[in-house]
Amino acid sequence: MSQNTNYTKAISLINEVYTQDTDIIEHEGVSISKELLYAHRMVQTLAMFKPDATEELILAAHCQHLYRWEIPRKSYPMDRKGYHQWRTFLYSYQANKTALLLKEAGYNANSIEQVTFMMAKTDLKNDANSQTLEDVVCLVFLEFYLDAFIEQHKSDSEKLKRIIQNTWLKMSKKGHASALQIPFTPESKTIVLEAIGS
Numbered sequence: 001m002s003q004n005t006n007y008t009k010a011i012s013l014i015n016e017v018y019t020q021d022t023d024i025i026e027h028e029g030v031s032i033s034k035e036l037l038y039a040h041r042m043v044q045t046l047a048m049f050k051p052d053a054t055e056e057l058i059l060a061a062h063c064q065h066l067y068r069w070e071i072p073r074k075s076y077p078m079d080r081k082g083y084h085q086w087r088t089f090l091y092s093y094q095a096n097k098t099a100l101l102l103k104e105a106g107y108n109a110n111s112i113e114q115v116t117f118m119m120a121k122t123d124l125k126n127d128a129n130s131q132t133l134e135d136v137v138c139l140v141f142l143e144f145y146l147d148a149f150i151e152q153h154k155s156d157s158e159k160l161k162r163i164i165q166n167t168w169l170k171m172s173k174k175g176h177a178s179a180l181q182i183p184f185t186p187e188s189k190t191i192v193l194e195a196i197g198s
Contacts, residue, residue, distance in 0.1 A: 007055055010105035014039075014062050017101065021069045035065040041144055046136045049178055056114040057129050061136060063098045063119060095119040124170065135175035138167050142192070143182045150188060164195035 021033035042061040046053055053061075071093060076086040095116035102112045117123075118130045125131065141149075146164075153160045171179065184192060 006106040007059075010059060010102055010107065011062065013101050013105055014059075014066060017066055023069065035068060038065050038140070039063075041140050042136055045140050045143070046132075049136055049139065049174075050132050053132070054114075054129065056111055057118065057132060059102070060115045060118040060129075060133050063094065063115070064133070064137060065094075066101075067094050067097050091120045131172055135171050135178070138171050138175060139178055139182070141167060142179055142184075146188050146192070147185060150191060160191065161195045164192055168196045 015036070018033055018036040018039065021035045023034040024031050025034050025037065027037055039062050042064050043058060046058065046061045050057070068090060071086070071090055073083070073086055076082040076089075098119060099112050099116050102115060107115075114129070117127070118133050121130060121134065123130055124134050149163070150160060153163075168176070168179075179192075
């Protein structure tokens, strides 16, 4: 089976899993699951940020939130420690389940290891593909989800500032340059510039 056939089958399996996400939202007049829309945004942003991305990196972008709905945030304490515990568990949980899916699609062990390594986020600063994936995660957050996040946390300006600063710290210089090209709303742009400049 050719790798291109593997990829086609993998995307089909991935999209089938996304149908299990029952959080359906309206986007541009179409009903779509929340996490499938996120996956589309990840892949589109990756294509602009790194047009020559490897097949494994594209798959990792597709799978960034795959199965996330199975482990809701509220299953861990609703504090910062609980959040980090939840995210740490999710990384390995999603990576392990994605590995089984990619194996079913016909990928070899090396390709599967590359995808799951990126998803596990264990070596961002030393692995170029992992860093690229993290840059794309941050860019998607800043472009598509920041406005709602700001609205949600307006009453806690320090938390808002800290989250934006932490997001910025995760990014590479190339990621920073791309982030500054995002067409932010005036309010969001002001908040971002204040956070990263302090």
